[in-house]
Amino acid sequence: MNALTLPAPAKLNRLLHIIGRRADGYHKLQTLFQFLDHGDELRFQLRQDGEVRLTPGLPGVPDSDNLIVRAARLLQAESGCSLGTDIQLTKRLPMGGGLGGGSSNAATTLLGLDRLWQLELPLGRLAELGLQLGADVPVFVHGQAAWAEGIGEKLTPVALDTPWFVVVHPRIEVATAAVFGAPQLTRDTAPITMARALQGGAPSWHNDCEPTVRSLYPPVAEALDWLGSRAPAMLTGTGACVFAWLDSRADAKRLLADLPDRYTAFTARGLNLSPLHAALGR
Numbered sequence: 001m002n003a004l005t006l007p008a009p010a011k012l013n014r015l016l017h018i019i020g021r022r023a024d025g026y027h028k029l030q031t032l033f034q035f036l037d038h039g040d041e042l043r044f045q046l047r048q049d050g051e052v053r054l055t056p057g058l059p060g061v062p063d064s065d066n067l068i069v070r071a072a073r074l075l076q077a078e079s080g081c082s083l084g085t086d087i088q089l090t091k092r093l094p095m096g097g098g099l100g101g102g103s104s105n106a107a108t109t110l111l112g113l114d115r116l117w118q119l120e121l122p123l124g125r126l127a128e129l130g131l132q133l134g135a136d137v138p139v140f141v142h143g144q145a146a147w148a149e150g151i152g153e154k155l156t157p158v159a160l161d162t163p164w165f166v167v168v169h170p171r172i173e174v175a176t177a178a179v180f181g182a183p184q185l186t187r188d189t190a191p192i193t194m195a196r197a198l199q200g201g202a203p204s205w206h207n208d209c210e211p212t213v214r215s216l217y218p219p220v221a222e223a224l225d226w227l228g229s230r231a232p233a234m235l236t237g238t239g240a241c242v243f244a245w246l247d248s249r250a251d252a253k254r255l256l257a258d259l260p261d262r263y264t265a266f267t268a269r270g271l272n273l274s275p276l277h278a279a280l281g282r
């Protein structure tokens with residue numbers, strides 16, 4: 001095999017609670033991750049010379065900081081593999097959108113190059129490598145919708161309802177570190193069990209970052225109000241994207257028809273198995 005084209009799906013946080021803070025400043029979370037059938041695409045072509053080349057690069061992100069290039073180099077270092085790759089990126093997910101695009105790109109790179117370079121590392125090891133790149137990478141490596149604890153890396157697979165979503169991007173970028181660093185962020189939600197979270201279902205789910213992101217980023221508050229007046233709506237991760245869930249594709253498309261020009265948006269179905277794993281048969 002000389003080349004491989006793979007999806008890097010988006011995720012949503014269908015619930016996000018902040019229950020404390022670790023000594024290193026990272027926040028302890030409880031969250032429900034689900035994938036979408038919408039995302040970026042990466043094409044990997046084998047190189048014999050060990051070089052890792054990405055095209056096109058991302059505006060404002062030097063290649064050496066790009067999570068795709070960092071994931072490829074980390075895998076080379078871990079495995080001692082002397083092969084390289086040309087990577088072509090089709091970027092569809094907004095950056096800093098709370099859809100986990102960078103993390104998903106990193107996971108697709110780890111699994112894609114593991115296959116292209118014939119390394120056959122276990123998913124658990126690839127997830128450990130992924131965690132060095134970002135708190136959200138392991139869920140994309142394991143590829144199952146999950147209840148997550150710790151900083152998002154302690155994962156228990158779950159089967160969630162799979163509604164149609166409308167995801168609205170208010171065309172601003174939210175810095176995850178700024179939200180987690182905000183003094184007004186509440187960090188003391190009482191921990192709950194997974195069973196209790198699942199029992200309540202979507203109507204009972206909320207995101208503890210929402211009040212802080214609303215106050216720091218007024219365009220996100222406006223998007224939540226616009227969407228929330230039409231269907232139940234929430235923030236994903238630390239934003240900037242907000243999402244609403246609907247019973248059918250037709251309802252989702254109807255909602256999109258009214259979208260103000262100041263937003264971009266897409267519709268997508270919730271998935272409990274990542275399309276990456278479906279494509280790889282893993």
Ligand SMILES: C[C@@](CO)(OP(=O)(O)O)[C@H](O)COP(=O)(O)OP(=O)(O)OC[C@H]1O[C@@H](n2ccc(N)nc2=O)[C@H](O)[C@@H]1O
Binds near residue numbers: 152177180239
């Ligand atoms: C909040 C979540 C929920 O899914 O999503 P996003 O909105 O970013 O997608 C994630 O946990 C984000 O994960 P990720 O985007 O990988 O974050 P990282 O790069 O590891 O961390 C960025 C910065 O956010 C802060 N951070 C991140 C995660 C966490 N549990 N506690 C933190 O305090 C730290 O200051 C860190 O330096």
Ligand SMILES: Nc1ncnc2c1ncn2[C@@H]1O[C@H](COP(=O)(O)OP(=O)(O)O)[C@@H](O)[C@H]1O
Binds near residue numbers: 105
């Ligand atoms: N391949 C990548 N795709 C997107 N962002 C990347 C990538 N590599 C590094 N980044 C950096 O990570 C930041 C967070 O990106 P992203 O994962 O898209 O958002 P979020 O964590 O909010 O879901 C970006 O603003 C960018 O600086």
